[in-house]
Amino acid sequence: MSVLISGALINGAGVPMAGCKIYLDALVNTSEVVTESFAVIETDAAGQYAFEAQKGKYTVHIKQKNGPKCCVGDISVYDDSKPGTLNDFLTALDEGDLKPDVVKRFEEMVAQAQQSAEAAAESEQQAGQHVADAQQIKSDCETLADNVQQNTNAVEENTQRVEQLASEVGLHAGQVQQGVQNVTDAVKKAQQAAKNSADSATDSKNSADNAALSEQNAQKHAQKAEQHEQQTKQYAQDAATAAESAENAKGEIDEILDGGYLKIKNNFQEIVDAGPSALAQAQWNLQISGVKNKQVIATPYTWPSRTEYEQRVHLPLAGAYGFGYTFEDKSQGRINLNEGYTGSWWSQWVKPGRYYVTTSDKQYLTPDGGTYGVVDALWLNGSGYNDASKVLKILAFYDNDGYLHIGRRAGQSNGSISWRKLASLSDVRAMLYSYIYNNYNREWRDPELGGLILASYQGTADGDTNIKVSRGQTYPGSRLAPVAIECPFTPSGTYAATPRFYITGCKSKSLPGTYISLSGAPTTYSDQAFVALFMRIA
Structure with missing residues (x-):
């Protein structure tokens, strides 16, 4: 089918x-x-x-x-x-999806119920045996009672005989001695009969005590059988409860799967918000080792002292120290920056966390980045401020081109973000190459910002007799000109050669912008041009 x-x-x-x-x-x-x-x-x-x-x-x-x-x-x-x-x-769901502990508990309860039923049956059998024993002892007691009655009748007959013999003593004087002897024998028999009667009464009492004890044992076994029966009923009820719990667990799993989401969001935080009693009860129920009597931290504003840190008196939850913060605002961590809501303003109040950021223009976040990406906001709240706007923040922006930008936002109302783009070795090579290849001046290839060039510095003005180049000093491009170097050579061998520098006069060709010297000496002066390595900085 x-x-x-x-x-x-x-x-x-x-x-x-x-x-x-x-x-x-x-x-x-x-x-x-x-x-x-x-x-x-x-x-x-x-x-x-x-x-x-x-x-x-x-x-x-x-x-x-x-x-x-x-x-x-x-x-x-x-x-x-x-x-x-x-x-x-x-x-x-099928039977394999049920919780293993519920199934195991159900099987244990069924086994216990079976054992209790067997114990109850055995106790009932023992109780029946004790009742039979009690009935036998009762019959024995009745027989002993009949024996006592017979001995009593024998005593009465002997007494009557003694009286008869005493009467005959007076009538037969000659037979006194024989009568006395008969009386003595009769008395002994009477005493023996009385002793036998007393012993029979003692045996009867012991038998009666044994019968009562057997009856008590029978009652105890009956009570034990009833207890086993009640325990069996309880185990059966527990088994039914376990089955119902398993069915409820299955229904809850169905509800979770049908709803398409898990219903555990922020549950522990809700327990914390409910107060110390609720938290203590939750800790007791969960049996969390090392959690009891801990001070809960669930916000980025609480930072323990060094002593508290060493004593481990705190229990950090989601949001503590700025880690794992749960977004409860309507944006759910999605930020859209624009002219009226720039990255500088947003970062002043941002809480620690990870945000998905979009912007209509990259200038509203970082000029060298993309228009969307992910921002990780970290707090450096060493002073323990309770005001987010006063906290120093470090921002890590992963843009849509795969670049990482690190930003620093000081805790000032009018502050801005200072960004630094991290570059790889290939990025540096591409950057240096772009300073030459993308230059608009195809003949001279003047350096762009960041570009390097070997140039001659020709003094502050024409006729300068104290020309010098110092490493780290800035020089105007109007007093710098390109340099070419030649030297003699032969196709093979190793030899010394004297180079010759060809200097272009800055009136014929100078460089654009401003430069910083990467070589030179502050103690060397001359009325001639100095050749050095320069980087364009403006």
């Missing part, structure tokens, strides 16, 4: 996944399919699909155009499965 699976595949942006291939790989043998067999279904232009799935268990892969083949999960199709979408089958 097959089950219809149909629907439409859409991506996270809600766009139909047209031409997407769905692969079903059989995982087990059934009466309809064999393991390792597979089927391929392709969605139409609207991302829709429909196919009859045979009973079995399958692994599901999908492959979009120009994309890799990805596993999205397993599905199970049963005889009583209802038609639905592929998402319904992927998110459906």
Whole structure:
């Protein structure tokens, strides 16, 4: 029997996944399919699909155009499965998804209930045996009582005989001695009978005590049997409760999956906000080692002292020290900068965290960066300010071109961000090359900002007799001119050669902008031009 699976595949942006291939790989043998067999279904232009799935268990892969083949999960199709979408089958739960501890607890309770039932049956059997013993002892007591009564009757008969013999003494004087002897014998017999009667009474009392003790034991075993029966009922009730908990857990998982989100956002923070009692109870319930009596830090404003830090008296949560801050504003960490809301103004109040930033013009964030990217905001709150605008901040901007820009925002109301772009070795090479290749002056290739050039400094003015070049000093480009160097050579060998410098007069060709000298000596003066290495800085 097959089950219809149909629907439409859409991506996270809600766009139909047209031409997407769905692969079903059989995982087990059934009466309809064999393991390792597979089927391929392709969605139409609207991302829709429909196919009859045979009973079995399958692994599901999908492959979009120009994309890799990805596993999205397993599905199970049963005889009583209802038609639905592929998402319904992927998110459906089976017995394997139940929490293992719940199932284990349920099995333990069932085993305990079985043991209690067996113990109750055994106790009931023992109670019946004790009742039978008590009835036997009762019968023995009745027999002993009859014996006592017979001995008592014998004593009365002997007493009557003694009286008769005493009467005969007076009538038969000659037979006195014999009568006395008979009386003595009769008395001894009476005493023995009385002793036998007393012993029988003692045996009767002991038998009665044993009967009472047996009856008490029977009552105890009956009570124990009743307790086992009650415990069995309790275990059965606990097993039913565990089953209900397992069903509730399954329902909660279904609700979470159907809702498409997890319901745990900021739960621990809510416990903290509820007060110390709620936090202490949560710590006790969770049995968190080392958490009890800790002082909670959940904001970037609280910084412990050195002593508190060494004693480990704090428990940092999300947001402490500026890490893991949870955005509760409507922007959810998405910032749009513009002319009226620039990066300098935003960074004055920004809290620690990671932000997705866009801007209509890069000048509103960093002039050398892109128009969108991610900004990591860090606080350097060594003074422990409670006012965000007074805290020194370090910003790391990852722009859409892959460059990293580091910014520093001082805690001043009128402050701005000072940015520094980090460059790689290839960036530096490209930068130096661009200073030459992109120059508009194709003949002389005048250096652009940051460019290097070997030039001759020809004094402050024509006729200057105290010309010198000092490393680190700035010089106007109007008094600098290009230099060429020649020297004799032969195609082979190593030899000494005297170079010759060709100096261009600054009246014929000078350099644009301002330069800083990278070589030179402050103690050397001359009325001739000095050749040095210069970098254009303006």
